[in-house]
Amino acid sequence: MKPDLSFEQIERFKADLEKCTKCGFCMSACPVYREEKIESSVARGKIMLVRAWLSGELTPTDEMAKALNKCTLCMACAQSCPAGTQVPSVVTAARADKAGQKGLSFPYNLVYRWLLPRRRLFGYSVRFASWFQGIFLPRTEGSIRHLSYFLSALGQGRHIPEIAPKFLRQSVPEINPPPDGVPVKFTVGYFTGCMTDFVFPELGQKIIRFLNRNGIKVVMPRGQGCCGAPVFLGAGDFKTGRKMADANVRAFKNLDYIITDCATCASAMKDYVKFLADTDERKQAYTEYAARIKDVTEFLVDIAKLPDSAYRVAPEFKGKTVTWHEPCHLGRYLGVKEQPGKILKALSDIKFVEMADADQCCGMAGTFSIYFYDLSKQIADRKVANIQATGADIVTTDCPGCQIQLIDSLTRHGLPVQVRHIMELLE
Amino acid sequence: MIDARQIEQLRKIIGKENVLTSPEDMVSYSYDAMNLWAHKPDCVVLPVDAAGISAVLKFANENNIPVTPRGGGTNVSGGSIPIKGGIVLVTTRINRIIEINKTNLNATVEPGVILQDFNNALTKEGLFFPPDPQSAAGCTMGGVVAENSGGPSCLKYGVTKQYVLGLEVVLADGRIVKLGGLTPKNRTGYELMMLFTGSEGTLGIISKITLRLLPAPKAEKTVVAVFTDVAVAGEAVSEIIAAGILPAKIEFVDNWTFDKFRGLLPDKTLDTCQVILLIQVDGLKETVEAEAQQIFSLCKKTAAEVKVAGDKVEAVRYWAARSAHFSDISSRAHTIVNDDVSVPRDKIVEFIKRGQEAARRFDVPLSFAGHIGDGNFHPVVLTDSRDKEHFARAHQCVDEIIEIALSLGGVISGEHGIGLEKKRFMKKAMDPVAIEIMKKIKDVLDPRHILNPGKIWEDEADET
Numbered sequence: 001m002k003p004d005l006s007f008e009q010i011e012r013f014k015a016d017l018e019k020c021t022k023c024g025f026c027m028s029a030c031p032v033y034r035e036e037k038i039e040s041s042v043a044r045g046k047i048m049l050v051r052a053w054l055s056g057e058l059t060p061t062d063e064m065a066k067a068l069n070k071c072t073l074c075m076a077c078a079q080s081c082p083a084g085t086q087v088p089s090v091v092t093a094a095r096a097d098k099a100g101q102k103g104l105s106f107p108y109n110l111v112y113r114w115l116l117p118r119r120r121l122f123g124y125s126v127r128f129a130s131w132f133q134g135i136f137l138p139r140t141e142g143s144i145r146h147l148s149y150f151l152s153a154l155g156q157g158r159h160i161p162e163i164a165p166k167f168l169r170q171s172v173p174e175i176n177p178p179p180d181g182v183p184v185k186f187t188v189g190y191f192t193g194c195m196t197d198f199v200f201p202e203l204g205q206k207i208i209r210f211l212n213r214n215g216i217k218v219v220m221p222r223g224q225g226c227c228g229a230p231v232f233l234g235a236g237d238f239k240t241g242r243k244m245a246d247a248n249v250r251a252f253k254n255l256d257y258i259i260t261d262c263a264t265c266a267s268a269m270k271d272y273v274k275f276l277a278d279t280d281e282r283k284q285a286y287t288e289y290a291a292r293i294k295d296v297t298e299f300l301v302d303i304a305k306l307p308d309s310a311y312r313v314a315p316e317f318k319g320k321t322v323t324w325h326e327p328c329h330l331g332r333y334l335g336v337k338e339q340p341g342k343i344l345k346a347l348s349d350i351k352f353v354e355m356a357d358a359d360q361c362c363g364m365a366g367t368f369s370i371y372f373y374d375l376s377k378q379i380a381d382r383k384v385a386n387i388q389a390t391g392a393d394i395v396t397t398d399c400p401g402c403q404i405q406l407i408d409s410l411t412r413h414g415l416p417v418q419v420r421h422i423m424e425l426l427e
Numbered sequence: 428m429i430d431a432r433q434i435e436q437l438r439k440i441i442g443k444e445n446v447l448t449s450p451e452d453m454v455s456y457s458y459d460a461m462n463l464w465a466h467k468p469d470c471v472v473l474p475v476d477a478a479g480i481s482a483v484l485k486f487a488n489e490n491n492i493p494v495t496p497r498g499g500g501t502n503v504s505g506g507s508i509p510i511k512g513g514i515v516l517v518t519t520r521i522n523r524i525i526e527i528n529k530t531n532l533n534a535t536v537e538p539g540v541i542l543q544d545f546n547n548a549l550t551k552e553g554l555f556f557p558p559d560p561q562s563a564a565g566c567t568m569g570g571v572v573a574e575n576s577g578g579p580s581c582l583k584y585g586v587t588k589q590y591v592l593g594l595e596v597v598l599a600d601g602r603i604v605k606l607g608g609l610t611p612k613n614r615t616g617y618e619l620m621m622l623f624t625g626s627e628g629t630l631g632i633i634s635k636i637t638l639r640l641l642p643a644p645k646a647e648k649t650v651v652a653v654f655t656d657v658a659v660a661g662e663a664v665s666e667i668i669a670a671g672i673l674p675a676k677i678e679f680v681d682n683w684t685f686d687k688f689r690g691l692l693p694d695k696t697l698d699t700c701q702v703i704l705l706i707q708v709d710g711l712k713e714t715v716e717a718e719a720q721q722i723f724s725l726c727k728k729t730a731a732e733v734k735v736a737g738d739k740v741e742a743v744r745y746w747a748a749r750s751a752h753f754s755d756i757s758s759r760a761h762t763i764v765n766d767d768v769s770v771p772r773d774k775i776v777e778f779i780k781r782g783q784e785a786a787r788r789f790d791v792p793l794s795f796a797g798h799i800g801d802g803n804f805h806p807v808v809l810t811d812s813r814d815k816e817h818f819a820r821a822h823q824c825v826d827e828i829i830e831i832a833l834s835l836g837g838v839i840s841g842e843h844g845i846g847l848e849k850k851r852f853m854k855k856a857m858d859p860v861a862i863e864i865m866k867k868i869k870d871v872l873d874p875r876h877i878l879n880p881g882k883i884w885e886d887e888a889d890e891t
Contacts, residue, residue: 019758021754022460022462023562023565024562024564027499027541027564028541028565037473037520037539039452039455040451040452048455058454063450082751083758
């Protein structure tokens, strides 16, 4: 019997697939190749595997899936590609066609198709799983094959913050106006990613307070859910991804701006149109949605145009040395490169030190770090060395995913460096 | 063909995590940076040290298994393609920078270090390793030496062989031999290191390299000049050299890749011109300023547009556009047939004119680019291997360009090596006695011909 060989998504990115000339310029850029040093790890190798799959020379075996999954989608290859090949798009599309041809394996199918799109239920599952965090979950060194719950799997052997006792959505109202006497200059929607909602709710509260104090009314629509990154980018499940995208588009319907504190969520949502727009309506809705999404630092610097005096460091961080890790999704995907530095430099009571290779991937990359925890740790070790070289007390970033990775890595190395979201630094 | 038992033995020899056998991995090691050849190996081994290379070679030699050495696999001559199957031995996991010594002005590195990583480490120390193949972001030091790599900077600074001080090499039978040393002067016996420098993996596998370094130039300046005609540009190059200036690099690209310069140079110029010269001078700040001005004035006489890059950022953008040439050309055709001839500098203009005439005669698109300053050209014919008739014409054109280069006193390969690509020209390009000596050397070092078989020599020679 001839297997179902549909390359619906790859076909959409065929130009990228064909652009690659195998020159190998991606080799010194790729964080995975840097560790593994095998051809199937690097962008060029993945392109060649996908070509061989399309030509029928290879089939979507577990090995193929592994090679496709072994990519942090950090975009460093695309940045150094003289032909402009968008390898992350090809990898994402290939994951989708692999999922289409072979289906998702248990338990990912359950988690992605059923649990993640149901925000409240997902929250409770996470809470339930958190009870067992550290009791039943062994420290594993290999890739984790049988995780029971997506987020709790991050806890396997990792030093991560506990699941918050109270989620953000349970602790703040839907509408958060500025305090009395402060006029409303902007009204924004606040997209809280899963991490902020479940793990770092105090970050969310801080962001809302900061925005309010500066005349920005914050709406946190209850209908919002997961951005979908692990589902459509990680697992290639575009069908479920569309459901999640549609829900978010509905939730933020009448808001001028959609602010995020997570670069991954922001860029995943901006990519709805690239990967998930299967109809003209969706294309239009996703395009219009993407235009309104702003990273919080981008919004503060470029749109709200707050004066330097608006940024004051919270008392607990006064006198500290601070460095900055640029999330891949912030710099390379959203193109937000200068704004965080502008805020950090405006903070007069800290010493800001730039880190070498600040824009290199930390190795988190969502599902990647669950599939390949050891590899993820190796990538992170280089980041840790760069952080250590700055002598900073605090490493700050703009993505709770990166934060978890940095906390885990610094703790593993026994380093007393705090990890903070850039917005946490502010008073 | 390797059997399952032999693969099991290889796993025992260097660890199962360093032996790859999946169909996916075999595809991954079947190609280089060209589309002209592909052949899958039977298995891939990635030793982590010289002892590992030695153990694999000893085993392969005893069992008559072909071994194709590979670094980054960014070569363009077919050198790393396992054309006879067998084992691909990849050195990328042997990748420490062992020492960078500022006093001795040398560095010792392992073969799997990526050239760009090496350059980054040297920059921090204010040091400089001049050879700069355009594949620096992926190629490895072992490959740089085994291919005797060149690049733009070779105009002033020479090619890799001018920088090799010492090598550790694993021979076909597994013996590890140390050659050369740490000092820039060394007159001990024959220059055996030079046998392995440029040997394309046919004589041994390089496991450690000591390189001579230079202090990094204090300043650089880039001049960009656009010409309406390739021959006029060639004359400008001659004038620069005649004026007693030796720039670090004089490069050129033709209008096939002008798109990469959009936004950097006026559209009107790009639309009407044929060739861009990129010239970089380096040295002390004062010298560099004066030479850049002198070059500016010389080019001004015949160029449609001349600019001195205002700052480093602008210069980097020009050079990035130049670096993108090969990949840009490659992406414009299904198949490209690339050439690497080198001609004496006083024959540059004649060579270009005759090359263009050949392309017209064979009716194939030809892009000229390369290191015009030292006469090393990369003419590229754009074709499609699926169109047999066109593909044949493309090959005829390239063959003729090689003949032209030879007739002008040039060589068939300036820096890419012979590999699979140019072996059919070897007899024409080399003295028969020299070929005989080379074959005898091969027999001494690799009597069973397990190392990179099918390369450099024509097949019948390979089988003797």
